[in-house]
Amino acid sequence: MIRTADKHSKILEAAIRVFSRKGFFHARISDIAKEAQVADGTIYLYFNNKYDILISLFEEEIGKIIMEVKLLLESKADDNPREMLRIFATHHLQMMDDRRELAEVLQMELRQSNKFMREYRNTKFSEYLDIISGIVRKGQELGVFRPDVLPGVFKRAFFGALDETARLWILSPDHSYSIHETAEQISAIFINGIIQPAAR
Amino acid sequence: MIRTADKHSKILEAAIRVFSRKGFFHARISDIAKEAQVADGTIYLYFNNKYDILISLFEEEIGKIIMEVKLLLESKADDNPREMLRIFATHHLQMMDDRRELAEVLQMELRQSNKFMREYRNTKFSEYLDIISGIVRKGQELGVFRPDVLPGVFKRAFFGALDETARLWILSPDHSYSIHETAEQISAIFINGIIQPAAR
DNA sequence: TAAAGCTGGCTGAATGCTCATTCATTATTC
DNA sequence: GAATAATGAATGAGCATTCAGCCAGCTTTA
Structure with missing residues (x-):
């Protein structure tokens, strides 16, 4: 040793x-x-056992990701919810691309985890999603996002869109579209979808 | 017997x-x-073996879903791409809700399948996603959808949004939002996001 | 009409392999 | 020379898969 x-x-x-x-x-x-x-x-x-390795891995890695993106949002998006969504999307995809192996594990195993580890509630992951609903609420308070969009639905839709896109890259790593192009596309769709028509 | x-x-x-x-x-x-x-x-x-059961299950069940939704689109959406997206979303969520057990299997295992069954390409699933990109292309041809949206990105984003939302229901089956409300929300976000500003 | 023989679907106990986990032993540190 | 950390071979449980034999119904034979 x-x-x-x-x-x-x-x-x-x-x-x-x-x-x-x-x-x-x-x-x-x-x-x-x-x-x-x-x-x-x-x-x-x-x-303690094999599952414990997986759970620790989730907690620690998602924890890091949450820290990163929160920092980024605070430093770069000065209270502009549209910009915040764009930053979140870019950061998520960038991270999935930079850390391919981690991305694969999260993609493949995160879903299962609730299944076979009934007691494990995956609180870190919820915390990650709640960053998105937080952005939506802020946008609604500021009057730039439509008030009729449900933050709880939006957060899942937005995350799901990013996650599924990232899955494509993991399965066939030679992307036809760049990260920024894709992040741009997805956040554009969602921003146009949620924006208050008056604010356009 | x-x-x-x-x-x-x-x-x-x-x-x-x-x-x-x-x-x-x-x-x-x-x-x-x-x-x-x-x-x-x-x-x-x-x-042939345990995997073969899972693969057969995917092929047959996704095959049925494709048939259903194609029929529905042909009969109810007469060439209106906005309506088509709404129908797709509603059908997807409705099906995941009606067939809870199947939904769980698709949710949990579909992702993994590409992993441990390297040779299995999951063509039925691609076919399902391609229904979405088909709708987008049609909308762009008709001039109601923005031409700059990439159908290949959109299909994943849209599916991902639906899929992740369905996951919420599977994990906690007492939904706070109704199927129609949710399908409405999600398709509204995407339709507003993809629609040609002129056509608004 | 009944017995005998066939056939192909079905059965489920036995086989054999694959690991997660343990713990007596060994190495390292202070 | 304790105390602490690390080792890795041995244990034993779990389970996919196999296959020798069973059975229901049908055909042939007497």
Whole structure:
């Protein structure tokens, strides 16, 4: 052992790579151990079981993403809800493209997680979605977004649109459209869809 | 043996229930067999293996959905692309709500399928998405939709929005919004987003 | 008419493989 | 020389898949 080098995150990073390659169910603990250059048993010193690795991974990574995008929104969008949607879209797609392996894991496993881990409520993910509904509410207060759009519906529609688009890239990584072009398209559709006609 | 009663579809229907309850990986062949009132071995007379059940299920069920929605579009939307989007959205959500168990399976497993069944290309699903891009192209030809919207991006965004919304219902079946209200909201956002300003 | 033989669908217990998890042992650190 | 951290072989549970045999109904034979 040369260095202790934070095994916890070393294992999580290895897990992202392995889960993205094989999917959660086909990934063996021994695969993750090998990838993290650690013994099989060591993993159990840091995590309770295989699911716990996946959940920790969600919490930590989505947590980071939330931080990033909140910072970006505060620093660049000075209270302009249209701009905020555009920034959110661009950041989401950019992140999915930069971190392909993480994106695959989130794409594939996030949906399942509620299924087989009944007790796990995925609060970080809800928090991520709530950034969108927050933007909508702000836009409605400022009178630039139509008041009849339900923020709770909009947040899912907007996230779903981005997520499904990102899925295309993951499945066939040679995108025909650029990130900015796509983020632009999607936010344009939604902004035109939600904007107050008077404000146009 | 009283009746031969089409074991193939009896097994598929059982599989939908079991997969929706436990997820593909946790579902045992013996669970499906019991649910279908059939011996474990019988399943292998109709399907090659566990994956084959899932793939057959996708193909057949998505095939039915495609048929339904195409019929509906032909009979009710007489060449009005705005109306077509509204019909597609309503039909999709209605179907996900009527067939909760199927919806769960599609939601949870469709994403994964490309992962662990590398060879399976999921052509039926593409066909379903292409209905949307077809509507967009038609709208652009007729001059009611903006020509700068990319149909290939729009189809994913629209589907993604519907799919993510449906997911909410699956996770917490006591919807706060009605199907029609939601379908209305989503298609309104997208129609406003894609419509040619002149045509407004 | 009845017994005997066939046939193809169906059965479900047995097989064999794949791991997640454990824990006695070993290495490292202070 | 404790105490702490890490190791990895052994355990045992879980389950997809197989296949030898069963059975219902039909055909042939006497």
